[in-house]
Amino acid sequence: MTGEDWSIIDAYDYDLPPERIARVPAEPRSSAKLLVGLGVPPQVATVADLGSYLSAGDVVVVNDSKVIPARFHVQRATGGAVEVLLLSPQGATFEALIRPNARVHDGELLYYEASPVFRVLEGTTEESGLRTRRLEVLGDAILAHGEIPLPPYLAGVEIDPERYQTVYANRPGSVAAPTAGLHFDLQLLEDLTRRGIEVVRVELEVGLGTFAPVKDRELAKHTMHAERYRVTADAYDRIRSARRVVAVGTTVVRTLETIAHGGALCGSSQLFIVPGFEFQSVDLILTNFHVPRSTLVALVAAAVGSSWRTLYEYALANDFRFLSLGDAMLIPTGRGASTRPPGTGTPAQEIDE
Template identity: 40%
Template sequence: MKVQDFDFDLPEELIAQSPLKDRESSRLMVIDTLKQEIYDRTFSDIREFLQEGDTLVLNDTRVIPARLLGEKTGSGGKIEFLLLKPTGEDCWEILVKPGRKAKVGATFEFGQGKLKAEVLEITPAGGRIVKFYFKGIFQEILDELGNMPLPPYITETLQDKERYQTVYSKNPGSVAAPTAGLHFTKEIIQELQAKGIRIAYVTLHVGLGTFRPVQVENILDHDMHSEYYEITQETADIINATKEQGGRVISVGTTSTRVLETVGQKGYPIQEESGWTSIFIYPGYRFTVVDGLLTNFHLPKSTLIMLVSAFANRELILKAYNHAINEQYRFFSFGDAMLLLKGAE
């Protein structure tokens, strides 16, 4: 299967540059994967398509303000760090611009010295391992000095940092938001629970690999990125009970899907666990847990559109994307949503 099979032409003006004022006012494309029919709705209509006994699984990760702007100690040369993941006590793997300034042993300062960093090593991928020096609590300093690491296709400044967080985010660690969850309000979640729909949470800390294009021609040759996940016993029990009682498990986002399918491959009943997953889901994959999927519209030739194509089929998804373009849906992180169900009525 070729990467080119997942390509499409997207007008640049359909890339959403800012979030809507009201989270639930975004549009919702509902796809019945059995009938292969498409319905144009608004996100607030999601209540109509979920039933008592269903379980929604949300990713409760929280985006950290991982973009740091500072200067090289002594020379004052400007530097930009993008934190990727912790590697040890006060040590992080980062991306750095410009890289020529960040040789091993080089030191940098942020916030007039409130946070300092030393380059310990250069990674095989060209990143850096740095050690931070500070007084106080690192997360609090990062909240003060850091900026939200918005995707490269968003060029406008985000006025409210919380609009790049889900309303239920609580576990810091992502460098990108699980964007399918951005449409939910606390009120919608409460209304769904009142209707008899169970809400369960997993954690997957989204890494930059989400945005990296597939560089190989054959998708089977792609080296999938790895991301840290956690699933609690409480969530495992909810999913097990849902399956036993004939309900549907509906995953909110590709991130939640990766967690559920990672643990589901090990068989039932699902158990509490944590670790790193590099699961790569593409057409031909057999889903073990997920019965429905809520997702945003993704980049061409990305692993995300491949995952969505695996849940339905490639032809139906490309048809849906073409429909979305014709109907002027908003794309990517701050864009509209798609709900895939096996029987939407």
């Protein structure tokens, strides 16, 4: 990591030509390209080949959170248009981003056609450079009127909502897909099982903590938005007994490392993983190629140091597709040796409801 000033966001910048941003997903899912960064030089494979780089006794951990139809185009009583993006639920209410925010007042109703669907509650939160509001959802607004939210760089893209879910998506709660998992299909899951590689599910509700931009040049000034996670005691026992832990996506990394660094099995994570971080749970990461100057690139740099830039440059030079619908890479975290005795992970904590 010598020569880089990891404390500033500039260290995680790179030139991403717009034409390299994937606008359609690979079909079939596991045919997406995989850059294997486990040695020098890196190898080019497909995600379908993942099992050939793993061994019996490894555990592949996936995030089974399901994307909810969280984007709404509604109106104020005056007729003014408002866009709402629901974030984390807070009991019977939701934290939300509202645009335009300044014109919307506490206590007013927001309408879809002639029906009220949200009530704006008192209270705002300023975090990660974004101002959020609290909304009460009226009736069945989420199921009836919401849209699956896509990232801004996919504006104009039409995609089957089910294709923006993982095949194992189970528990609704995320406002964006855990995109590394979009590469998994039933054939890949069956191949891993045949090889003696177990797939274990955890849950982190993808929200602002994953995709909020870094507004400050100094990373120390950036506050990660809290995202809820849940891991069962049985799942965590299997994870900590694994030969190696393979995290599918940055949300899984943050979930497992939050617990390994003293968190409960159920709670909220604000873990910001940057170079210098000591990985205590995850051995390998399967992840997509991320937006420049993002917390996700910082996480990759925490795993592989300055090699992140070499891998990204290699991917750009070899026709890999980037961001949510793009290709993937497999990288080590440098945690200990390549294998470890079963049962030597952090003991499972009690679930804190």
